[in-house]
Amino acid sequence: xxxxxxxxxxxxxxxxxxxxxxxxxxxxxxxxxxxxxxxxxxxxxxxxxxxxxxxxxxxxxxxxxxxxxxxxxxxxxxxxxxxxxxxxxxxxxxxxxxxxxxxxxxxxxxxxxxxxxxxxxxxxxxxxxxxxxxxxxxxxxxxxxxxxxxxxxxxxxxxxxxxxxxxxxxxxxxxxxxxxxxxxxxxxxxxxxxxxxxxxxxxxxxxxxxxxxxxxxxxxxxxxxxxxxxxxxxxxxxxxxxxxxxxxxxxxxxxxxxxxxxxxxxxxxxxxxxxxxxxxxxxxxxxxxxxxxxxxxxxxxxxxxxxxxxxxxxxxxxxxxxxxxxxxxxxxxxxxxxxxxxxxxxxxxxxxxxxxxxxxxxxxxxxxxxxxxxxxxxxxxxxxxxxxxxxxxxxxxxxxxxxxxxxxxxxx
Amino acid sequence: xxxxxxxxxxxxxxxxxxxxxxxxxxxxxxxxxxxxxxxxxxxxxxxxxxxxxxxxxxxxxxxxxxxxxxxxxxxxxxxxxxxxxxxxxxxxxxxxxxxxxxxxxxxxxxxxxxxxxxxxxxxxxxxxxxxxxxxxxxxxxxxxxxxxxxxxxxxxxxxxxxxxxxxxxxxxxxxxxxxxxxxxxxxxxxxxxxxxxxxxxxxxxxxxxxxxxxxxxxxxxxxxxxxxxxxxxxxxxxxxxxxxxxxxxxxxxxxxxxxxxxxxxxxxxxxxxxxxxxxxxxxxxxxxxxxxxxxxxxxxxxxxxxxxxxxxxxxxxxxxxxxxxxxxxxxxxxxxxxxxxxxxxxxxxxxxxxxxxxxxxxxxxxxxxxxxxxxxxxxxxxxxxxxxxxxxxxxxxxxxxxxxxxxxxxxx
Numbered sequence: 001x002x003x004x005x006x007x008x009x010x011x012x013x014x015x016x017x018x019x020x021x022x023x024x025x026x027x028x029x030x031x032x033x034x035x036x037x038x039x040x041x042x043x044x045x046x047x048x049x050x051x052x053x054x055x056x057x058x059x060x061x062x063x064x065x066x067x068x069x070x071x072x073x074x075x076x077x078x079x080x081x082x083x084x085x086x087x088x089x090x091x092x093x094x095x096x097x098x099x100x101x102x103x104x105x106x107x108x109x110x111x112x113x114x115x116x117x118x119x120x121x122x123x124x125x126x127x128x129x130x131x132x133x134x135x136x137x138x139x140x141x142x143x144x145x146x147x148x149x150x151x152x153x154x155x156x157x158x159x160x161x162x163x164x165x166x167x168x169x170x171x172x173x174x175x176x177x178x179x180x181x182x183x184x185x186x187x188x189x190x191x192x193x194x195x196x197x198x199x200x201x202x203x204x205x206x207x208x209x210x211x212x213x214x215x216x217x218x219x220x221x222x223x224x225x226x227x228x229x230x231x232x233x234x235x236x237x238x239x240x241x242x243x244x245x246x247x248x249x250x251x252x253x254x255x256x257x258x259x260x261x262x263x264x265x266x267x268x269x270x271x272x273x274x275x276x277x278x279x280x281x282x283x284x285x286x287x288x289x290x291x292x293x294x295x296x297x298x299x300x301x302x303x304x305x306x307x308x309x310x311x312x313x314x315x316x317x318x319x320x321x322x323x324x325x326x327x328x329x330x331x332x333x334x335x336x337x338x339x340x341x342x343x344x345x346x347x348x349x350x351x352x353x354x355x356x357x358x359x360x361x362x363x364x365x366x367x368x369x370x371x372x373x374x375x376x377x378x379x380x381x382x383x384x385x386x387x388x389x390x391x392x393x394x395x396x397x398x399x400x401x402x403x404x405x406x407x408x409x410x411x412x
Numbered sequence: 413x414x415x416x417x418x419x420x421x422x423x424x425x426x427x428x429x430x431x432x433x434x435x436x437x438x439x440x441x442x443x444x445x446x447x448x449x450x451x452x453x454x455x456x457x458x459x460x461x462x463x464x465x466x467x468x469x470x471x472x473x474x475x476x477x478x479x480x481x482x483x484x485x486x487x488x489x490x491x492x493x494x495x496x497x498x499x500x501x502x503x504x505x506x507x508x509x510x511x512x513x514x515x516x517x518x519x520x521x522x523x524x525x526x527x528x529x530x531x532x533x534x535x536x537x538x539x540x541x542x543x544x545x546x547x548x549x550x551x552x553x554x555x556x557x558x559x560x561x562x563x564x565x566x567x568x569x570x571x572x573x574x575x576x577x578x579x580x581x582x583x584x585x586x587x588x589x590x591x592x593x594x595x596x597x598x599x600x601x602x603x604x605x606x607x608x609x610x611x612x613x614x615x616x617x618x619x620x621x622x623x624x625x626x627x628x629x630x631x632x633x634x635x636x637x638x639x640x641x642x643x644x645x646x647x648x649x650x651x652x653x654x655x656x657x658x659x660x661x662x663x664x665x666x667x668x669x670x671x672x673x674x675x676x677x678x679x680x681x682x683x684x685x686x687x688x689x690x691x692x693x694x695x696x697x698x699x700x701x702x703x704x705x706x707x708x709x710x711x712x713x714x715x716x717x718x719x720x721x722x723x724x725x726x727x728x729x730x731x732x733x734x735x736x737x738x739x740x741x742x743x744x745x746x747x748x749x750x751x752x753x754x755x756x757x758x759x760x761x762x763x764x765x766x767x768x769x770x771x772x773x774x775x776x777x778x779x780x781x782x783x784x785x786x787x788x789x790x791x792x793x794x795x796x797x798x799x800x801x802x803x804x805x806x807x808x809x810x811x812x813x814x815x816x817x818x819x820x821x822x823x824x
Binding site: 020029036037040054055056057059073101102103104138140141142143144150151156158160161162163164165166167168169171187189193194197199200202204205206208209211212213216302303304308327328329331332333334345358373374375376378379404405406407408410 | 448449453466467468469471473507513515516547550554556557561563568570571572573574576577578579580581583599601605606609611612614615616617618620621622623627628675714715716720738739740741743744745746770785786787788790791816817818819820821822
C-alpha cells in the first residue's frame with residue numbers, strides 16, 4: 001500500500017463535532033426502571049412529578065408547644081402570657097399542646113413556640129414575646145407540592161434526588177440505560193498487561209484509561225482485545241463491537257502511514273463511514289470519527305494523551321447525548337498562568353496544567369507542553385487549558401479557564 | 413424524663429472539628445491489594461515507584477524516517493539533502509530507515525524526519541530543512557524514569573493513574589480499604605419506603621441521602637434500619653454498628669426535647685462518649701459527635717438538610733482521614749450573589765445556592781434560606797455558600813465561593 005500524503009486539510013474541532021453530530025443524529029438510549037437506591041449517577045429518563053405534598057401535613061419544625069399565635073400578640077417581658085398545657089386533640093384559646101420536631105400540628109394551633117422561649121409555671125408555661133402565625137410550622141406542601149416536578153428528565157441523579165424520591169414514597173425510577181462502549185486496541189507493538197515484553201513492544205495501557213473515562217460518565221466499557229495491524233483482524237473486532245455495543249472506540253492505526261488501517265477498514269465497510277479524519281487539534285490531530293450501522297465509531301490515536309483528548313472532545317459529548325444529560329460540563333476554575341506557553345496557529349491546543357491554590361489565589365502551571373505520549377503529564381495535571389487556534393500562545397499571568405480533571409491542590 | 417434546657421452553649425464549627433479530631437485521632441484504615449482495573453476512585457495506600465523507564469526505549473513520535481540529524485544541517489530549499497532508504501539495522505551517514513510512530517529508533521539515528529516534510533526521489537527522499545538532533549524522538553525515560561514516583565500515597569486514583577501503572581507493567585496496587593459506615597435512623601415517626609403511612613408518619617429518606625453521600629466518597633454504607641425513640645432499641649443498633657462498621661451515623665433524636673435519646677444512650681455507654689453536642693451552625697445545630705470503642709459516631713439531625721450539612725462538615729473530613737486522602741476538596745467557583753442574604757450572628761450558615769453561567773459570567777442565587785427540612789432546596793441547588801458567623805449577611809453582588817455539589821448550570 002502506498003504511503004498516504006498526510007491529511008489534506010484539517011477540520012476545526014467545532015466543525016468536526018458539528019459535522020459528526022449532523023451525520024450521526026445521536027438519539028438518547030432507551031430507559032429502564034430501577035430501584036432508587038441504585039440510581040446514584042444514573043440519568044433520569046422522565047420527569048417525575050410529586051405524587052403527594054411534602055410535608056404531607058403541617059409539621060412542627062422544633063420541639064415546643066403548639067399554640068394559637070393570636071394569644072401571644074400582647075405578651076411582653078412585663079406582661080407575660082401564660083398557657084395551660086392540655087392533652088386534648090384541639091388547641092383552644094389560652095391552651096397549648098406539647099409537640100416535638102416533626103409532629104403534626106394539632107387542630108386549632110397556628111404556631112409553635114420553641115421550648116427555649118418558654119418559662120415553666122404551674123400547669124403550663126408563660127412566654128414574654130409575641131409569636132407570629134405560622135412560626136416554626138413546616139406547612140403541608142412547603143417542600144414540594146403534589147404535581148410539582150421532583151426530578152427533571154436529563155438530570156444526573158445525586159443523593160439529594162434519591163432522598164426526595166424516597167420522601168415522596170417513590171421506590172423506582174426510570175433512568176437511561178448505560179451506554180455500552182466497545183474498546184478495540186490496534187497495533188502490532190501492543191501486549192496485554194501481565195505478558196512479557198519483547199524489545200520494541202509496549203503494554204496496552206490505553207484500554208485502561210479509556211475504560212476509566214467511560215466509567216466516570218457511568219457508561220459501561222467492554223474491552224475486546226488487541227487487533228494487530230491487519231485489515232481482517234481490525235474488521236472482525238469492529239464487527240464484534242457493533243454487535244455488542246452502542247459505541248466503538250479504537251486506538252492506534254490513525255496516523256498517516258501504512259499502518260493507518262482503521263479508517264481504511266471503516267471506509268471499506270461503508271464508503272460514507274468516515275465522517276471526519278484529521279482534526280486541527282493538538283494532541284489528537286489524527287483522530288477520525290465514523291458511523292457504521294448508525295453507531296458512532298471513534299478512531300483515536302494510539303498515543304495515550306492524544307487518545308485522552310480525542311475522548312474528551314468527541315466521545316464525551318457523544319456519550320452525554322446518548323445519556324440525554326442536560327448541561328453537564330467539567331467543573332472549571334479561573335486561574336492565572338505561571339508562565340507563557342506556546343500555542344499552534346491553526347490548531348486548538350489542549351495544555352495539561354496543574355491548578356494550585358496559593359494563599360487564597362489560584363495559579364496554574366503548565367505540566368508539560370510536549371509529548372502526546374506522556375501519560376505522566378496527565379497524572380501530574382489536575383486540569384487542562386484550551387489555547388485557541390488563533391492565538392500564538394497564552395501570556396504569563398493571563399487569566400485562563402482550567403477544566404478540572406481532579407480537584408484543585410492546595411499549597412502553603 | 414425531664415425536658416432538657418437546650419444547648420447550654422454552642423461550639424463553633426472549627427472548634428468542634430478540632431476537639432473531635434483531638435479526641436478521635438483518626439488513623440488511616442488498612443490497605444488491600446487489588447487489580448488496577450478496579451482501582452478507579454480508590455485511594456493509593458503506598459508510593460508506587462516506576463519499575464522501569466517509560467518509554468522503555470527511544471521511540472519515534474511520528475511516522476517518517478530515522479536519520480542522522482547532522483546530515484541535514486545545511487539542507488535548504490535550494491540545496492536539498494537526499495537520503496538513501498536502507499533496510500539494515502544501523503543507520504549510517506546519508507542513509508535513512510522507514511519508521512512508524514512508536515517504533516524503536518534504530519542504532520545510528522539521532523532524529524526522525526516527518527513523512528510530510530520529505531519529498532520522494534529515486535531510492536529515497538530529500539529534505540529541504542535541517543532537523544534538530546532528538547527531533548521527533550521520545551527518549552527512554554522521558555515520561556517517567558525507573559525509580560521515580562508513579563503514584564503517591566493518598567492519591568485518589570483516576571483513569572490516568574491506572575494507565576500509567578499499566579504502561580509500567582504493574583497489575584496490582586495497594587489501596588486503602590473502603591470505610592464501612594453503619595447508618596441508623598431513629599424516630600417513632602419513621603416508616604420504611606414502600607410501607608403504608610399512617611397520619612403523622614413520614615418515609616425514612618435520610619438513609620438514602622446518607623448512603624449516597626458515603627458512596628460519592630467511595631465508602632461503603634450499610635443501613636441498619638430504624639430504631640424507635642427508645643433507649644434500648646437505639647443502644648442495640650449502635651452496638652451492631654460498632655461491631656460491623658468503622659463509623660456509625662445516626663439521624664434523629666438530637667434536639668433538645670425528651671426524644672433527645674441518642675446522645676443520652678452514648679453518654680450511658682461511655683460517659684466520655686459525647687465529645688461535642690450542639691454546634692454553632694445552621695442548619696445542623698443539634699449535631700453531636702461521639703466516640704465509642706475508638707470509633708467515631710455522628711449523631712445527625714433528623715431534618716434532611718441538617719443531616720446533609722452535618723455529614724458535609726463532620727463526616728466527610730473524617731472519612732477522608734480514614735481513607736488517608738490528601739487534599740481533596742469539593743470543586744468550587746467564585747460567583748456574585750444575585751441578592752442579599754441574611755446570616756445569623758454567632759452561627760456559621762450553610763446557604764444552598766444555584767450557580768449559573770450567564771453570558772460568560774458566574775452568578776449565584778440563593779435557593780432557599782429557610783427550612784432545614786426542605787430536601788427540594790438541595791435538589792434545586794448545585795452548591796452552597798458559607799456565611800461566616802461574624803457576618804450579619806452577604807451583600808447583593810458580593811463575590812462568594814460556591815462549593816459545588818454538582819456542575820454549574822449554563823443559561824443563555
